[in-house]
Amino acid sequence: MTETHTFAEDRYSQMLYRRSGRSGLDLPAISLGAWETFGGYRGEEIARACLYRAFDLGITHFDLANNYGNPAGNAERVVGRILRDMPRDELIISTKAGYRMWPGPYGEWLSKKYLVASLDQSLKRLGLEYVDIYYAHRPDPETPLEETMAALDLIVRQGKALYVGVSNFSGAQFEEAVQVTQRLGLTPITIHQPSYSLLNRTPEYDLLNHTRRAGAGVITYSPLAQGLLTNKYLGKEVPDDSRAALWWNQGHGWDERNNDKLAQVRKLNELAQQRGQSLAQMALAWNLRHPSVTSVLIGASKVEQIEENVKALHNIFFSEEELKLIDEITGFQTPEED
Numbered sequence: 563m564t565e566t567h568t569f570a571e572d573r574y575s576q577m578l579y580r581r582s583g584r585s586g587l588d589l590p591a592i593s594l595g596a597w598e599t600f601g602g603y604r605g606e607e608i609a610r611a612c613l614y615r616a617f618d619l620g621i622t623h624f625d626l627a628n629n630y631g632n633p634a635g636n637a638e639r640v641v642g643r644i645l646r647d648m649p650r651d652e653l654i655i656s657t658k659a660g661y662r663m664w665p666g667p668y669g670e671w672l673s674k675k676y677l678v679a680s681l682d683q684s685l686k687r688l689g690l691e692y693v694d695i696y697y698a699h700r701p702d703p704e705t706p707l708e709e710t711m712a713a714l715d716l717i718v719r720q721g722k723a724l725y726v727g728v729s730n731f732s733g734a735q736f737e738e739a740v741q742v743t744q745r746l747g748l749t750p751i752t753i754h755q756p757s758y759s760l761l762n763r764t765p766e767y768d769l770l771n772h773t774r775r776a777g778a779g780v781i782t783y784s785p786l787a788q789g790l791l792t793n794k795y796l797g798k799e800v801p802d803d804s805r806a807a808l809w810w811n812q813g814h815g816w817d818e819r820n821n822d823k824l825a826q827v828r829k830l831n832e833l834a835q836q837r838g839q840s841l842a843q844m845a846l847a848w849n850l851r852h853p854s855v856t857s858v859l860i861g862a863s864k865v866e867q868i869e870e871n872v873k874a875l876h877n878i879f880f881s882e883e884e885l886k887l888i889d890e891i892t893g894f895q896t897p898e899e900d
Contacts, residue, residue, distance in 0.1 A: 567647060570618040577620025578875055580856045582779025585752045587694075587725055589654060591850055592872055593623035593781060595859040596630050596637040608863065610644045615865045617648065619872050625755075625781075625859055626688075627658035627699055628680050634663060638687035646689060653694075657684045658729060660699025672702035674713035681722055696723035697755060700730045707742045715748040729755035729783075733768040740776045751778050753856065758782035760791060760830060760845050760892055761823060767897045770854045779856035782849050786860070791845040795827055829891045833884065843874035848888065850878045 578591040594616045600609035613624065624641060631637030638657065645655070659680035662670035670676065681696060696717055698710055714726040726749050728739060736754060743750050754773050758765045762784070773780050786792055827841070834844035849858045862868045880888075889896070 567614060569614070569649075573618050573620050575620075576872070577622075578878075579620075580779075582725075582753050582781075582856045583773070584777030585725065585750075585779065587654070587752060587779070589623050589779070589781065589857040590621050591857055591875060591878075592621055592846065593625055593654075593857045593859050594621050594868065595625040595783065595861050596641055597625075597627070597783070597861055600631070600637050600640050606640050606643065609640050611865050612862050612868060613641070613644050613648070616862075616868050617653075619868065621868070621872070622652060623654040623656070623857065625656045625783075626684075627661070627697075628663050628684050629661045635683070635687055638684055642688035642690070650690070655688065655690065655693050656695035656697065656727070657681070657688070657693050658697035658699035659684070660697075660702070660729075672698050672700075672705045672710040672713075674709055674716070677710070677713045678717065681717060685722065692721055693723050695725045695727050695753060697727040697729045698731075701732070701735050707739050708746065711739060711742045711748050712746065715743075718749045725749075725752040727751060727753040727755060727778075730757075731769075733772045736769060736776070736778075737772045740772070740778075751776065753779040753781055755781050755783055755859075757784045758849060758855075759785050759787045760848055760888065761787045761826065763892065763894055766852075766894075770852065774854050780854050781857040781859060782855055783859045785849045785858045786842055786845055790823065790827055791830070792842045793831075793840060795824055796831055796841070826891050830888070833887060833891075837877060837884070839874065839877060840870065842871060843877075846871060846874035847878040848880065850874075851880050851885075 579588045580591055581587070582589055594613070626638050626641060628635060628638070631640065659677050660670070660672055663680060668675045668679065684693070685691070696714065698714065702710065717723045718726060728736060728751055731739065731754065740751055742748070754769065756765045756769055770780065831841040834841045837844055839847065846858050849855055860871045
């Protein structure tokens with residue numbers, strides 16, 4: 563049996579909290595995700611240490627999905643055991659469904675059958691009566707959005723989720739989903755979870771104007787570009803055991819585009835040093851500089867990573883000159899207002 567843990571009394575004084583769009587939901591500016599870590603290549607004791615330390619630092623939001631972990635679903639099992647020893651009412655727990663979880667036609671995508679069944683499974687693995695946010699994890703090219711959004715509404719009315727969100731939807735797909743909820747009087751979309759970083763600025767072209775108009779919050783994943791925006795790649799050689807080396811060497815393409823990207827990373831690091839930040843800290847701060855971004859999701863395989871990332875909040879202001887230089891380094895063209 564786990565010994566009772568005493569959490570830091572000043573945990574809420576160290577974190578910045580932001581309202582998710584026009585909802586009543588506040589999220590910490592930095593949230594902790596379980597993708598590729600907890601229940602995957604890191605053991606339960608490391609997960610427990612990371613979740614406890616994150617909470618001590620004011621990180622109240624833990625993000626999961628049905629398919630996270632190895633095997634799929636293991637992240638929810640591991641985190642669920644840890645949550646038993648934490649104050650549930652102080653936490654925001656999210657999970658998602660959309661990717662393949664079991665054989666047959668009802669084991670993936672966004673049908674009512676799959677969304678309801680998957681959340682029931684997730685709640686059992688997590689040991690919870692409800693989640694705070696339930697996401698449609700990816701767009702479904704076949705199921706009508708009317709069915710998907712009605713299923714999310716049903717889940718809220720059943721008390722199994724408090725808020726609903728979508729992830730990986732394009733701006734047009736998000737806009738259509740919003741219109742469906744408004745037309746049918748369904749639970750509104752509280753939050754969108756897209757990939758967004760200094761090296762992937764697609765949401766600025768295609769999404770953030772839609773979320774702003776709809777009054778939805780945004781929580782970004784992969785703000786460190788899966789490790790590229792860290793100190794791992796600042797030397798002349800890419801580390802042999804790094805994710806980039808392993809990924810690109812498996813036929814996913816090491817070419818001049820990657821060399822160009824690494825050159826961008828090193829220039830961005832020079833600016834981070836001038837700001838008194840690590841590259842990762844600047845990358846997180848830069849995500850949060852956008853008024854539409856409610857929170858950024860970090861992953862962690864050790865406590866020290868969480869502590870370093872939270873220090874990004876010490877400086878989230880960027881001068882016009884800094885923003886212009888970042889645009890030049892990354893080759894960004896300001897999107898036209900619509």
